[in-house]
Amino acid sequence: MTIFEGFFLVALIGIKVGVMVVCVMLCMAMMTLVERRFLAFMQCRLGPNQVGYFGILQPFADGLKNLFKEDFTPAGADKILYPLAPIIALIPALTAFAVIPFGPGIPEVANLLLMLEDKLLGVKSDLSSVVTLTAGDINVGVLFFMAVVAMEIYGVFLGGWSSNSKYSLLGGLRASAQMISYELSMTLSVLSIVMISGTLRLGDIVHMQERGWFIIIQPIGFVIFLICMLAETNRSPFDLPEAESELVAGFHTEYSSLKFAMFFMAEYVAMIGISSFCTTLYLGGFNGPFGLGSSILWFGMKTFLLLFFFIHVRATLPRFRYDQLMDFGWKTLLPLSLLNLMLTGFFLTVFR
Amino acid sequence: MFFINYMPVILMFAVAAGFAVANVLLSALFGPYRASAAKMEPYECGAHPVGDARKPVVTRFYRVAMLFLLFDVEVALMLPVLTVYRDYAFKWVAFTELFLFMALLVVGYVYIRGRGGLEWD
Numbered sequence: 001m002t003i004f005e006g007f008f009l010v011a012l013i014g015i016k017v018g019v020m021v022v023c024v025m026l027c028m029a030m031m032t033l034v035e036r037r038f039l040a041f042m043q044c045r046l047g048p049n050q051v052g053y054f055g056i057l058q059p060f061a062d063g064l065k066n067l068f069k070e071d072f073t074p075a076g077a078d079k080i081l082y083p084l085a086p087i088i089a090l091i092p093a094l095t096a097f098a099v100i101p102f103g104p105g106i107p108e109v110a111n112l113l114l115m116l117e118d119k120l121l122g123v124k125s126d127l128s129s130v131v132t133l134t135a136g137d138i139n140v141g142v143l144f145f146m147a148v149v150a151m152e153i154y155g156v157f158l159g160g161w162s163s164n165s166k167y168s169l170l171g172g173l174r175a176s177a178q179m180i181s182y183e184l185s186m187t188l189s190v191l192s193i194v195m196i197s198g199t200l201r202l203g204d205i206v207h208m209q210e211r212g213w214f215i216i217i218q219p220i221g222f223v224i225f226l227i228c229m230l231a232e233t234n235r236s237p238f239d240l241p242e243a244e245s246e247l248v249a250g251f252h253t254e255y256s257s258l259k260f261a262m263f264f265m266a267e268y269v270a271m272i273g274i275s276s277f278c279t280t281l282y283l284g285g286f287n288g289p290f291g292l293g294s295s296i297l298w299f300g301m302k303t304f305l306l307l308f309f310f311i312h313v314r315a316t317l318p319r320f321r322y323d324q325l326m327d328f329g330w331k332t333l334l335p336l337s338l339l340n341l342m343l344t345g346f347f348l349t350v351f352r
Numbered sequence: 353m354f355f356i357n358y359m360p361v362i363l364m365f366a367v368a369a370g371f372a373v374a375n376v377l378l379s380a381l382f383g384p385y386r387a388s389a390a391k392m393e394p395y396e397c398g399a400h401p402v403g404d405a406r407k408p409v410v411t412r413f414y415r416v417a418m419l420f421l422l423f424d425v426e427v428a429l430m431l432p433v434l435t436v437y438r439d440y441a442f443k444w445v446a447f448t449e450l451f452l453f454m455a456l457l458v459v460g461y462v463y464i465r466g467r468g469g470l471e472w473d
Binding site for chain 1: 356357358359360361363364365367368369371372373375376378379380382383384385386387389391392393394395396397401404405406409412413416417419420423424427430431434435436437438439443444446447450451454457458461465470472473
């Protein structure tokens with residue numbers, strides 16, 4: 001591979017990654033609006049509907065408002081970790097999208113790019129990995145995603161600790177204990193999928209689901225994943241780290257302006273990311289149901305369904321008590337996911 | 353080729369880091385700055401804060417972290433085995449090995465639970 005060819009490839013990947021980040025951020029903005037409108041609907045209110053049609057510009061108005069608010073550091077806060085915490089919270093949430101396969105490759109774009117490369121450089125290289133709708137389908141995709149999602153704990157905890165406020169510290173402690181507890185069950189249920197598919201590459205896992213989604217053979221694992229998904233992103237009914245009635249706002253009590261907004265961005269981006277991951281593992285990724293072809297639209301629909309589940313749960317269920325949360329995670333979910341893994345191994349051995 | 357395969361991940365990280373750092377810098381740049389002693393106090397529902405927030409905390413959280421570490425190491429040990437589990441030549445041998453490993457894990461779990469290590473009170 002010549003150096004120009006390498007630059008061409010890197011530039012293509014860069015464009016793809018840039019477009020992907022912009023799309024994710026737009027989805028995140030729309031997600032906040034959808035959540036507020038739906039919560040309002042469930043509570044017989046109207047919700048934000050004044051800015052733009054149906055309030056569609058509300059998220060951008062909120063962002064601008066946050067930008068022009070005072071950005072202060074409380075006395076006694078750690079000078080380095082305090083501004084660093086929202087950065088550490090947001091980076092892994094976005095980076096996790098690098099391995100998600102959003103859709104099949106588009107042949108027209110592939111041909112166009114090949115022609116362009118031929119004109120510019122006079123070579124025809126293998127662009128098959130570049131034109132798929134995945135930023136990078138690396139061979140340890142599942143592991144990468146799990147590792148990066150686990151990194152989000154650092155942002156939350158450092159934010160709680162560095163603020164020098166008791167509410168923040170308690171929120172950060174609660175968040176970290178809860179996230180590591182539920183991560184175990186989540187990893188174990190994901191391992192069952194790895195066991196069935198025999199690969200860690202997310203693209204291959206999606207292709208294996210062309211004939212049938214893994215939810216059919218992994219119903220217990222799917223339910224465990226759904227519950228852990230809520231706990232991992234600190235969403236209701238597991239939103240104890242930011243329980244308004246006891247901890248004011250939890251780990252981001254002392255944050256203001258865009259730093260405050262960044263914790264919210266991280267939460268919503270993580271929600272979208274983990275829903276995409278769940279879609280990829282259990283709901284067939286971009287494959288349509290009943291062999292109806294594959295498209296990015298299917299992927300979007302399934303992911304939105306899961307995100308809607310997040311919102312609906314928040315509107316419906318009350319919050320856990322902390323000892324109930326820990327009991328549920330360690331005494332119910334962990335044995336259940338171990339059992340699920342064992343059963344998967346057994347059936348795989350019998351029916352192979 | 354290795355470099356190109358992992359390039360998207362590196363680029364994604366770079367874009368995310370750039371976005372995050374830009375956000376923090378922007379919020380420091382644009383907002384007004386009117387500091388006062390009362391505003392800089394840590395929030396404690398209006399009262400003056402009592403003492404420092406960074407006091408030693410309950411060991412329950414530490415215990416959870418330790419248990420997590422134990423179980424997570426076992427998960428990490430299982431991961432490579434489970435990845436090739438399907439293609440293993442002697443399938444019942446593989447199953448027995450998995451079963452023995454899980455049995456050890458369950459014995460440890462039952463012990464911790466019996467000693468009250470999972471109680472939260």
